Amino acid sequence: MPKFNRIFFIVTDGLGIGKEPRQDEFGDTGANSFLHASEVLPLNIPTWTKLGITEIAKMAGHVQKNKHPLAYMGKIFEMSNGKDTLTGHWEMMGVYTKVPNPQFIEKGFPDELIKELSKAFDGRKIIGNRHESGTVILEELGHQTIEKGDIIVYTSPDSTLQICGDEKTLGVEKLTEYAKKARAICSSKPEWNVARVISRPFVFENGKFIRTFNRHDFANKPTSHIILEDLQTKGVEVIGVGKINDIFCGVGINTVYGPASDDENMDIAIDIATSNSKNQFIFVNLVEFDSHFGHRRNAIGYSENISRLDIKLTKLINSLKDDDLLIMTSDHGNDPTYKGTDHTREALPLTIYSKSFKNPKVLGNLKGLGTAGNIVARNWDVPLVCTGEDIFDKLI
Template sequence: MKRKFGRIFMIVTDSLGIGDDGRQAEFGDQGADTLFHVSESGLLEIPTWKKLGIGEVTKVHNYNKKNKDHLAYMGRIIEKSNAKDTLAGHWEMMGIETKIPNPQFVENGFPAELIEKLEKAFDGRKIIGNREASGTVILAELGDQEIKNGDVIVYTSPDSTLQICGHEQHMGLENLYRYSKAAREICSSRPEWNVARIIARPYVGENGKFTRTFNRHDYANKPPKATILNQLQAKGVKTIGVGKINDIFVGQGIDQVYPPASDNENMDVAIELASKNSTNEFIFVNLVEFDSHYGHRRNLEGYANNLNSFDIKLTKLINALKEDDLLIMTSDHGNDPSFPGSHHTREALPLTVFSKSFTGKNKNLGVLNGLGTTGNIVARNFDLELIDTGDDIFDKLI
């Protein structure tokens, strides 16, 4: 089969939900609508995404104009997985449905037996923290104690994680990563402890003034089966992971890695790659700051400004795309900055599909079943087996 697109760029705007997906009541998230509530701040300026058609699949405050000539195919995805986290969302895109969510420890922290095993693995260091917390808050509270006493801050976030803080000079990155790998082994040894991700959280600074760095590393569960990424490799298609992608898939199916950085920097990588005269590539990009810096921290203004910056970078990326390139954009879950608490929110997710070669008139895709709809676009283009975690819309992309 002749490939329709030489390269496919897939960008995940991490946590950018678009409202009710019909299952919000199950997750206690009725009323969450990330993009709309961010737009209500009055700060949102996303002219490029509006031209592509974002207003066709969700409400945007003070933007009621229907655009019959929008440039991209637009859909509203309902996630299949019984979860609302990063791992489940990305895995579903590539063919794995999460039917039983990984355990969370938000209410009571980690059990004493697990903490005891972790302390032994952490060279006998005492674990402090052990509760659900904002990473910046717990660092401000306990960072000095960790440095002074040689303790280890361990905490969890509102999804299935065990997070470990370590000062880059006092603890050292090598020790932090060693402890995190040990924690992954320990947590994976028992189903009731098997969190989706162990996160190494390095930081710098002194005297209560600390800054987290981009030397963060996630130790996720390994995908339980082969994904679209593995199929691509087997076909000789180069797979490139930008940002957290390599961590999310534990290196499975990834040929080239650009490590986590800011959303602007990750978009710059995508723009640089688009500017090259390459082909036969799948470029998979995660933009984590929407989630980590603005969603979890309930920062509406920051979320809006990050979206504005993204829209500027999106314009540059589109300009750099070749005629036979395809751009797919979606999200992995919601995280409404206006919603109570600091948890992810269960929401419908936007799908934007754009190519300069499109000539079709009706670009409304309607409601789509499963994030694997994105993976099936990739599969059809590169003549791979379809996955069952999404719809097949490839023939509509004309």
């Protein structure tokens, strides 16, 4: 019989906590998303502080030790050879990424790929084709897309191919169709096989280009068996909130709540927690640390988002039943004060909370994001994964 009836698994996408063994190798020396955001604007996170976040992460203005943290706290060092969304989330569920997916930061996408995409996009002209911020490229080329029907294709610091179209003149349905075709084309050759193809619909309102939440990520399918599949076999309802369904291509997911704001995604988790549901794994991605603040190097917004999360975290914890478990971790860092716009390789926080815990403590350094996944695996008695440690018996 499972120890916990429901597990709420929250991923703070792009929230790192500083130095880890391979940080220099990835060119991210000194990156620390959590600390540097707190230095720009002080954090107001009483709940996460009581849980114990400052026992594993430095926070500006905080020096007092928490002698009795309410949660088990650990610092995870990622195992895989990457620092992107797919790599991190997949490692949580048991996939070790040895060879990162291709990136096209230096020169954009090759001419042959662009020609294939243009054919698939009903012969439309493709514009952009470079590594750029999505907001910047929309300011430059958004009107051309609306007026001429051209399609913006660009890449980010991740292994992505992003496609922009206007919701009013092109439509979300057509843009999604193009993204699906692009996924098939990219998957046809290893050298084109980006981790994610992303449809990026936008609207132009009140003199501004606004990217909407009607985006869709078309990711590669996990390259090996994942914990989510085993949970389904056991009859556990796997609920994907936010980008989760896209990240895992629907593999192992029963119920889907699509992309929305971090506040809205936390509200979904809170609503589930207040219900009397049984035997559920609720997997939540909070994307805005990454998409809205990290990549845009908006440290004030990043800090404000952490403080808003704490408010929602308080409500979630108050809603949990005695036999519920909360796990919070991150997939990579994205220091909003760091050079460039790329993700940053950092240590990642692990928070484990249940009202049933008698004497939580700091767990120290942990190897692999699969450590978080293995808690889930042990609870429902499915096979452990090799991308992390087994700490389940320490949770008393």
